[in-house]
Amino acid sequence: MEENNLIDPITYRPSLQKIRKRRWFLWCIILAYLPAMMVALDSSDYKTWVTIVFVTWIVFLIIAVVFACIIRCPRCGECFHTHGPTFLPFRRCLHCALHVNADKRAAEAEPPKAKYAKK
Numbered sequence: 001m002e003e004n005n006l007i008d009p010i011t012y013r014p015s016l017q018k019i020r021k022r023r024w025f026l027w028c029i030i031l032a033y034l035p036a037m038m039v040a041l042d043s044s045d046y047k048t049w050v051t052i053v054f055v056t057w058i059v060f061l062i063i064a065v066v067f068a069c070i071i072r073c074p075r076c077g078e079c080f081h082t083h084g085p086t087f088l089p090f091r092r093c094l095h096c097a098l099h100v101n102a103d104k105r106a107a108e109a110e111p112p113k114a115k116y117a118k119k
């Protein structure tokens with residue numbers, strides 16, 4: 001693990017960009033619920049539209065969560081947001097504590113230890 005910290009985080013850029021895109025997709029789906037439901041409730045046939053909006057939203061939410069769950073950390077190769085059955089969309093890898101913006105930020109003098117790292 002010590003030698004992993006010596007690798008320049010810029011080499012992880014393509015994978016970190018992919019992780020950031022999937023995180024944005026997840027948060028956009030979550031945030032789209034309220035305006036979509038407000039539009040559906042304003043329609044004349046609101047019972048039908050609320051059902052359509054809810055089912056569509058839940059399908060997109062499941063897809064977004066699955067994509068966020070299966071993305072791998074470029075440094076340790078483990079699932080970035082998943083530790084066992086637990087999905088935690090934190091900004092750091094749950095296994096090696098690589099930050100999602102590590103390629104954009106200055107190197108950390110004292111990088112934090114992963115909270116859920118294997119013993």
Ligand SMILES: [Zn+2]
Pocket residue numbers: 073074075076077078080093094095096097098
């Ligand atoms: Zn990692």
